[in-house]
Amino acid sequence: MNGRPVPRLALHFLTLSLTAALAGCANPGPAPELPVSAVPTQWSAGGAAQPQSQSPTELAAWWRRFGDAELSALIDDALAHNPGVRSALAALRQSRALADVAAAALAPAWTARARPSAATAMAAALTTTSASGWTPAGSPTCRAACGPAPAPPRATPAPRR
Numbered sequence: 001m002n003g004r005p006v007p008r009l010a011l012h013f014l015t016l017s018l019t020a021a022l023a024g025c026a027n028p029g030p031a032p033e034l035p036v037s038a039v040p041t042q043w044s045a046g047g048a049a050q051p052q053s054q055s056p057t058e059l060a061a062w063w064r065r066f067g068d069a070e071l072s073a074l075i076d077d078a079l080a081h082n083p084g085v086r087s088a089l090a091a092l093r094q095s096r097a098l099a100d101v102a103a104a105a106l107a108p109a110w111t112a113r114a115r116p117s118a119a120t121a122m123a124a125a126l127t128t129t130s131a132s133g134w135t136p137a138g139s140p141t142c143r144a145a146c147g148p149a150p151a152p153p154r155a156t157p158a159p160r161r
Contacts, residue, residue: 063075
């Protein structure tokens with residue numbers, strides 16, 4: 001090296017890089033063996049317990065096969081009170097519209113009015129000129145637009161030291 005000390009940050013970076021490189025080369029060992037569980041024959045594709053023909057009504061009420069009265073009652077209640085797709089879309093559109101109305105109240109409002117202000121009266125007075133092209137400061141046009149002329153500043157005596 002050229003005699004300058006190595007910064008601490010560079011040493012930390014080098015240490016972390018070497019640690020990460022060596023950790024990537026580590027061998028975790030053989031993979032553990034997973035236990036094998038037997039599948040009941042009634043669940044397999046060729047099982048004898050599976051009925052050969054099922055009507056669409058039986059397939060539509062698949063939960064009834066569990067024989068649980070509480071599950072059947074819950075699903076029947078949900079189907080009875082579940083809105084259709086069209087009414088769900090209408091409710092979604094309504095809620096989005098209400099959200100847009102609520103968000104519009106937070107947006108800045110722009111207003112405009114057509115009343116003449118002091119600035120427009122001043123501009124009108126300045127554009128009204130005499131035949132020579134000049135409007136004197138004491139003219140009625142300027143006094144109406146600008147108001148009374150300000151008083152000249154008074155000289156105040158300097159304080160004595």
